[in-house]
Amino acid sequence: MYRSLFPxxxxxxxDRLTRDMQQAFELTPAIRGFARGGYPALNVGSTPTAVEIYAFAPGIxxxxxxxxxxxxxxxIAGERRATTPEGDAKTTLHVNERFTGxxxxxxxxxxxxxxxxxxADYRxxxxxxxxxxRESAQPRRIEVQ
Incomplete structure (x- = not known):
């Protein structure tokens, strides 16, 4: 076993190990909910007349x-193509955090x-x-006689 230069x-x-284990097994919700790491990020909500889904996918x-x-x-399925320069021998990519594929x-x-x-609308x-x-599932007020 090696010794670190820093204590x-x-x-x-x-604490770091606990966070890593919780993230690996998704034991606690994060700001994105239980389905962390999915692409694109989703917001799903409902109104009395519709279910609204928002998928955040810039550059698609x-x-x-x-x-x-x-x-x-x-x-919802698709593909995000790479926008990094490839094939140029002079270009070195040091960090690439944007999802592609x-x-x-x-x-x-x-x-x-x-x-x-x-x-469906993309903007x-x-x-x-x-x-x-369905219209039959809409809440409606029934007048009392």
Whole structure:
């Protein structure tokens, strides 16, 4: 076993190890929720008339994104191409934190959605998918006689 040149704090190491274990097993929620690390990041919410999904995917060509709805399961899939210069022998990439490659996110939707009422719009790096609820599932006020 080797010795470090810098003294280490045993409690700091235990704290780091605990954080790493929690992240690996996702025992605690993070700011992005339990599904950390998914791309693109999602916000999913609902209103009385629709389910709203926002996928944050800047730099994606909208033609490369597929949105499918099958039996109450919404799938967002696509590909983000690399934008780094490749093939140039003079260029050295030191850090590359931007996700590139194929992605796929799957969202289970409630039973009261209308499969014919789905719209998808991509603007300013945000994909907004709106899934309408069936008219029969809409809340309505019943007048008392």
């Amino acid at each position: 280490r704090d045993l409690f700091a190491e235990m 060509d909208p033609a490369q994104v597929e949105v499918n709805l099958d039996r109450g399961v919404l799938t 194929r992605f796929r996110r799957v969202i289970s939707l409630p039973d009261d959605i209308d499969a014919n009422g789905v719209t 300013d790096g945000v994909l907004h998918v709106s899934v309408k609820r």
